[in-house]
Amino acid sequence: MSSSSTEDPTLSQRLEDAVTEIHQLKEIFHLPSISFGVLHHRVILRESLGERDIENNLPATPDTIYPIASCTKMFTAAAIGLLVDDGKLQWSDRVRKHLPDFNPRGDPRIVAEADIIDLLRHSMGVSCLGGLQLGPRGCHLLDSADLMPLLNQMSTVDTQGKQRFNAHWMYNSANFGLAAAIVEKVSGQSYAEFVRSRILEPLGMHRTVVTGEDIHDGNVVYQYTLLSDGTTRTQPPTDHWPFKESDAELPGSGIGASLNNMLTWCAAVLAAEKSEAESADHPTSSGSQQEKNVLRQMTRLRRAYWTRPPADPETSNEAAFGMGWVRMTLPTSILGAYSANQATREAPWKLHVSRSNILGIESEKRIMIGHSGGAIGGIVTVWTFPETQSAVCTMVNMRALGDASDFAAQVLIQALFDLRPRVDLMAWAKKEAELRAEDLESEKGLYVGEYQGFDGLFTLSISASGTGRDAQLAVAFNHREWTRKELVFFRKSTYSFFSGEGDELIMELFTYRDYRQTLLEFELDDAGTILGLWWLWSEGEERA
Known part of the structure; x- marks a missing residue:
């Protein structure tokens, strides 16, 4: 284990045990690599496991650059904070003051009243661009110049027709594209130039990239996914990362950084926030320390602006969004x-509200401020703890079976603070990966057999040619061999007999009017035994 010695031998042992669990997470989630570190006044743990490039057997290191995706929002918000501290912006400035073309059509209040805080806390109420912004293979569909005109066309009302401005919280990366436009307008620099010159270079973050031209060596992760046949594949080399400098997505999700640099970032954020708080309490004693900080307005950026209540208020503390950060209080x-571990949070599982899965139920309350960032083939999780000047950072380059970075971060948090009672995060992680694996194609031989319905009056015969994952499934209808059709994998134990x-449609004389009529959905129990299949045999009827 690559870590600095700690004064607390018990903490050292807890971190060693945590590293063992993170090794398990790597196997559970089939990760090519995971990099992780802990800051506790100083860096006390940093380690990388696995490979950044599987094909060439190149290892990940703490200097390997990962896309940090939505953690970019921390840097964009910090850029705004610097300009506020420079006196070139005020938090109460209306967005339109700096961007005269900002004009959402659906609600004149947004034009007249939306300020920079509304922009960065996700309360403007303008719809997300979704598929208008990101296309197949993660390609970006908009240039920066297209962003605002398109946002002006977006809906500002909810499904009941009520206006959402400052009445509804809606996560929207496009807002940070507008924030970057404000940075450029006010500073006279491009967004990339401003972030480099005012944040990255002063902090010595030389392993952080804003655009492709910042990459000077090959120590960068490839992003991977897991295909339905269980094989690991590199995500296609499109423009999904690194982003072009002019890309509209850059300020919301385009930066990449190494583990070492993210730990440097966390230390700088915590130091700036601490000195600002001390300066507020003792204006004459801490000014010199505050001047040494590269970052400004961190206390303002990281405070609570929009509350997110828990599903179990009798047990958990609420959360709140700041500007580029989310703030929580353990236990919660x-x-x-906001991780990618959603399968176990949905019915019927809802494992997150089980008291046995909530960190620190019997420990003291603890403020944590951070964010996560999901790239096309990886996730980064960052949490900082102002009261102890601590942080954890975890980075992975696969997300097919769930969010290993979230579980790894919780493992490290539990170890760092010795939270009680101890939560078995490995069991939870295994269940998440198991549920997500259902979206992959099962062993095809499981499905072979005859399936009867309508009191045995109709039969679907499933056969397979070949063996293993290379087998080709086919269906024949009601014992008519000439009706045999090869099956195409659709999703999660579901196949289609339409190619x-x-x-x-013409040659086979299909009478179906809805593609769902061509789907055969096999039902399995928890042991993986086939119970039967469902088929929508006629439009407008219930499945049989």
Whole structure:
């Protein structure tokens, strides 16, 4: 284990045990690599496991650059904070003061009243761009110049027709594109130039990239996914990362950084926040320390602006969004709510509200401020703890079976603060990966057999040619061999007998009017035993 010695031998042992669990997480989630570190006044743990490049057997290191995705928002918010501290902006400035073309059509109040805080805390109420901004293979569909005109066209009302401005919280990365436009307008620099010159270079964050031209060596992760046949594949080399400097997505999710640099970032954020608080309490004694800090307005950025209540208020503390940060108080079931571990948070599981899965139920309350960032083939999780000047950072380059970075961060938090009672995070992680694996293709031989319905009056016969994952499944209808159709994998134990070719509709004389009528959905029990299959045999009827 690559770590600095700690004064507390018990903490050292807890961190060693945590590293053992993170090794397990790497196997559970089939990760190519995971990098993780702990700051506790100083860096006391940093380690990388696995490979940044599987094909060439290149290891990940604490200097390997990972896309940090939505953790970029921390840097964009920090850029705004610097300009406020420079006196070039005020938090109460209306967005339109700096961006005259900002004009959401659906609600004139947004044009007249939306300020920089509304922009950065996700309360403006303008719809997310979704598929208008990101296309197949993670490609970016908009240039920066297209962003505001398109946002002006977006809906500002909820499903009941009520206006959302400052009445509804809605996460929207596009808001940070507007924030970057304000940075450029006020500073006279490009967003990338400003972040480099005012944040990265002063902090010595030379392993952090804003655009592709910042990458000077090959120590960068490839991003991976897990295909339905269980094989690991590199995500296609499109423009999904590193981003172009002019890309509209850059300020919300485009930065990449190494583990070492993210630990440097956390230390700088905590130091700036601490000195600001001390300066407020003792204006004459801490000014010199505050001048040494590169970052400004961190206390303002990281305070609570929009409350997110827990599902179990009798047990858990609420969370709140700041500007580029989310703020929580342990213990809380909201920890992990913004991760990619959603299968176990949904019915019927809802493991997050089980008292046995909530960190620190019997420990003292603890403020934590952080964010997570999900790239096309990886996730980064960052949490800081102002009261103890601590932080954890975890980085992975696969997300197919869930969010290992979230579980790894919780493992490290539990070890760092010796939270009680101890939560078995490995059991929870295994269940998440198991549920997510259901989206992958099962062993095809499981499905072979005859399935009867309508009191045995109709039969679907499932057969397989070949063996293992290379087998080809087919279905024949009611013992008519000439009806045999090869099956195409659709999702999660579901196959279709329609290949997708338009001519097939003509040649096969299909009478179906809805693609769902071509789906055969196999039902399995928890042991993986086939119980039967469901088929929508007629439009407008219930499945049989």
